[in-house]
Structures are given as structure tokens and as C-alpha cells.
Amino acid sequence: SGDSMLDIAREMKQRGARNIYCAVTFGLFTEGVEHFDKAYEEGIISKVFATNLIYRRPELLAAPWFADVNMSKFVALLIDAINHDSSLSNLIKPTDKIKKLLASKGDLKDMSGNS
Structure with missing residues (x-):
């Protein structure tokens, strides 16, 4: 779901991190992208990089915080x-x-x- 990634990103922000970039091999986003949309809008994350090794939903590919890594x-x-x-x-x-x-x-x- 990515919740642990966002929890860590929030903790890093509280500790003074300015930009947080996340990287995942298989970005499943099984519970949708809404949590990540919100985290991006709140300035918690700057970008999430995920490989193209699995299917990516159109709404994920269109998200401003998402970067598709061509493998x-x-x-x-x-x-x-x-x-x-x-x-x-x-x-x-x-x-x-x-x-x-x-x-x-x-x-x-x-x-x-x-x-």
C-alpha cells in the first residue's frame, strides 16, 4: 500500500529533510494513489520512482509525483x-x-x- 514508505517520509520531514525521493521496484499501489497524492500536495514527498516491470495504471502514470523508470x-x-x-x-x-x-x-x- 505504501503506507510505511509515507510514514518514513513524514518522519524524515519532521527531522528536517527538504526533498524526499522514494524508489520502488514494483509500484503496485494496491490501495490507489490517493495517499501519495495527498503526501505530494502536503510536500511530504517530491517524487516516487518505480520500474516499468509491472502494469502501471493510467492515473499513476499521470501523477505529478510519479516517475516511470524504463527497465x-x-x-x-x-x-x-x-x-x-x-x-x-x-x-x-x-x-x-x-x-x-x-x-x-x-x-x-x-x-x-x-x-
């Missing part, structure tokens, strides 16, 4: 790796890709603190 490419890469008997570790643990991305942006510092 199609990732799933295709998993299927391809399985079909080629390749290791999935590079897909599951993308540390090297993240480091490369940060380095290309100049945001990654080495252990000595140098850029």
Missing part, C-alpha cells in the same frame, strides 16, 4: 547474457560503469583525494 534495456541485456551463457555480474554490480560515469563528469576522486 527494458536492462532486461534485454539480462536475457542476452543468459542466452550467451555470459556472466551477469557486470549487469548486477555496475560499480565499474558508475565509476567511469563519475570520472567522465570529473566527480570521482581517487583514494588520495585528487581528481
Whole structure:
């Protein structure tokens, strides 16, 4: 239902958090989106990110607080790796890709603190 997520978001707001972004793999929203609409209107949450790995109702996709995370490419890469008997570790643990991305942006510092 998402109630525990919203409870935690409210607690974080009370402790001074300015923006709260939630992430879920399977955003079922079994009890509707009204609780999240209200939390968004009250400034409790800024955004909820959920994958497209399940059906998402039109009212969810239209919500201003909802961000749909497209996992199609990732799933295709998993299927391809399985079909080629390749290791999935590079897909599951993308540390090297993240480091490369940060380095290309100049945001990654080495252990000595140098850029």
C-alpha cells in the first residue's frame, strides 16, 4: 500500500529533510494513489520512482509525483547474457560503469583525494 514508505517520509520531514525521493521496484499501489497524492500536495514527498516491470495504471502514470523508470534495456541485456551463457555480474554490480560515469563528469576522486 505504501503506507510505511509515507510514514518514513513524514518522519524524515519532521527531522528536517527538504526533498524526499522514494524508489520502488514494483509500484503496485494496491490501495490507489490517493495517499501519495495527498503526501505530494502536503510536500511530504517530491517524487516516487518505480520500474516499468509491472502494469502501471493510467492515473499513476499521470501523477505529478510519479516517475516511470524504463527497465527494458536492462532486461534485454539480462536475457542476452543468459542466452550467451555470459556472466551477469557486470549487469548486477555496475560499480565499474558508475565509476567511469563519475570520472567522465570529473566527480570521482581517487583514494588520495585528487581528481
